[in-house]
Amino acid sequence: xxxxxxxxxxxxxxxxxxxxxxxxxxxxxxxxxxxxxxxxxxxxxxxxxxxxxxxxxxxxxxxxxxxxxxxxxxxxxxxxxxxxxxxxxxxxxxxxxxxxxxxxxxxxxxxxxxxxxxxxxxxxxxxxxxxxxxxxxxxxxxxxxxxxxxxxxxxxxxxxxxxxxxxxxxxxxxxxxxxxxxxxxxxxxxxxxxxxxxxxxxxxxxxxxxxxxxxxxxxxxxxxxxxxxxxxxxxxxxxxxxxxxxxxxxxxxxxxxxxxxxxxxxxxxxxxxxxxxxxxxxxxxxxxxxxxxxxxxxxxxxxxxxxxxxx
Ligand SMILES: Nc1nc2c(ncn2[C@@H]2O[C@H](COP(=O)(O)OP(=O)(O)OP(=O)(O)O)[C@@H](O)[C@H]2O)c(=O)[nH]1
Numbered sequence: 001x002x003x004x005x006x007x008x009x010x011x012x013x014x015x016x017x018x019x020x021x022x023x024x025x026x027x028x029x030x031x032x033x034x035x036x037x038x039x040x041x042x043x044x045x046x047x048x049x050x051x052x053x054x055x056x057x058x059x060x061x062x063x064x065x066x067x068x069x070x071x072x073x074x075x076x077x078x079x080x081x082x083x084x085x086x087x088x089x090x091x092x093x094x095x096x097x098x099x100x101x102x103x104x105x106x107x108x109x110x111x112x113x114x115x116x117x118x119x120x121x122x123x124x125x126x127x128x129x130x131x132x133x134x135x136x137x138x139x140x141x142x143x144x145x146x147x148x149x150x151x152x153x154x155x156x157x158x159x160x161x162x163x164x165x166x167x168x169x170x171x172x173x174x175x176x177x178x179x180x181x182x183x184x185x186x187x188x189x190x191x192x193x194x195x196x197x198x199x200x201x202x203x204x205x206x207x208x209x210x211x212x213x214x215x216x217x218x219x220x221x222x223x224x225x226x227x228x229x230x231x232x233x234x235x236x237x238x239x240x241x242x243x244x245x246x247x248x249x250x251x252x253x254x255x256x257x258x259x260x261x262x263x264x265x266x267x268x269x270x271x272x273x274x275x276x277x278x279x280x281x282x283x284x285x286x287x288x289x290x291x292x293x294x295x296x297x298x299x300x301x302x303x304x305x306x307x308x309x310x311x
Pocket of ligand 1: 023024025026027028029030031032131132133134135161162163164165
């Protein structure tokens, strides 16, 4: 998982290291990653289990390069092939990092949180991120809750915060910096992610899909990018053009109708919102075509899960 080596010769005073963000579904891991990186690189939604891949996001400030890994929310309820693959990703992500951010909702600790915590070794410094503090109205309740939490695991520090509050996020970056070893940076200072533009496009479609279908569509739907072609700018001063064709794969005909929406309204909107955000993120013009395909039982079929890129 660690990159092969420094991009440049060692530079005195530089710090660089890996930070894993772990927690049960929906506690705000992707929101936190985006805030820490300062750009939207990981999708978020109100629906649990939107994140399926390990995403590396970078943030370089001063002499320090933070390299973040986002993990899928640890899923223990369903034992299908997709979920087994998700769980393996989480265990792999925490084995080899310099710091772990264990994210929970402030004031809450459920059996699902406990199952994730049980995966974390004792040797890697772990911060308890008590997120969504803005939802806690009785702040006095937090101190006794933190004491209970210390009895569950030896956390190096407690960080009550809100991933939506910029000051809290800056404070967390300062805290993280001191856990990173002195070594040369792995990436250039302006790199934000090691995922490809093609991957970012599929994630963006997936986010719009989840947001615009509300709770109706099961998380077993997925997105495949069938075409991703780049054309250089036609004239100087213009932007390059990306031609993208994306398929939304669902399990049933009824789900297909849901994604398409009345007179195709919903799929049109998914395409339009994806285009607007991708144009901003990738600084280019985007032309996107969308299709909906039905492949029943794909989430239960291990070979298919692999062929869709979930190892
Ligand atoms: N009020 C409040 N809401 C938050 C905060 N952080 C995240 N959220 C919301 O919590 C929901 C889940 O956030 P995500 O970032 O998608 O959660 P996740 O842990 O990555 O979820 P999975 O992908 O399911 O593992 C979204 O609706 C966020 O807007 C916070 O600090 N305060």
